[in-house]
Amino acid sequence: MDIPTLHGNFLDEALPRMRQDGRFAGVALTGSIAAGDCDEYSDVDLVLAVDDAAYDAVMRERLALIGSWTSLVAGFTGEHVGEPRLIVTLVGPPLLHVDFKFVRASDFAERTADPEILWDRDGQLVEALVERPLAASEFDLQWIEYRFWVWVHYGATKLGRGELFETIGFLSHLRDTVLGPLAAHRRHHAEKLALQYLREVIEEVSEER
Structure with missing residues (x-):
């Protein structure tokens, strides 16, 4: 993927740290980066698939986990957009807007657009997308x-x-x-x-x- 340097540096730093936590099945990109039309002002939109059995524990630790992956400046949950699984953050410096969406691995295939999978511990995420193809939404x-x-x-x-x-x-x-x-x-x-x-x-x- 062709992404801005700042965004790439963040992913290079954070992803290896995420992979060290065995409770995560994988991580995917959505939004403008996955769509291939990002620029230096774009957010980083991440979907983190959590093993179902560990989901509740991870949800309680989300801010602490993000702080262990990157330099967390500020973060809050996404109820304002109807998505409580979301943590909206600023990381840095230099400042970068990153959204972390924590989902159960069994719910990963529920989506409105196909994500770009960054890593997939056991192939579970790829398999989920194959088994549940993206349904075309009707434009009314x-x-x-x-x-x-x-x-x-x-x-x-x-x-x-x-x-x-x-x-x-x-x-x-x-x-x-x-x-x-x-x-x-x-x-x-x-x-x-x-x-x-x-x-x-x-x-x-x-x-x-």
Whole structure:
């Protein structure tokens, strides 16, 4: 993987220390690094698979464990994003945002995107991904259409009342819930069409030869 030096140095330092704890089945990367579109400002998103029998004990020790793997500046649990298994941290210096998500090994295959496995103690993580392929999520345009204009009217009332911070919050919601997913869907659709066209061209060239 082509990742920034700071991020690579962190992984080079922390991963060997994680591997020394036999309670972990493996570690994987998600987020922008796994997707191949990270930059120097990206977070490091880690999923740490814990043997089921040791999970409760590891959950109680999470901050101490992270502090033994790297220089922990600050960290807190992820209830604010609906993910209490998550520890959001700053490590360093130099400062780097790293998210540590602790999951049971038996739950590792529950995912919204395929991770990049960094190490897999007994092949358990690879096997879990193979046995449970990633299901393609349905993008429901009608779900957006039902809600969009009601949301826009709501935002307009906030603007009309002069509640500018409420309006800014609404625009952020609209970006995350509607505009961002629509843009991603359009890009994915365009990529599929391009691949289809490329296959057709290759087939035509092959037939001519």
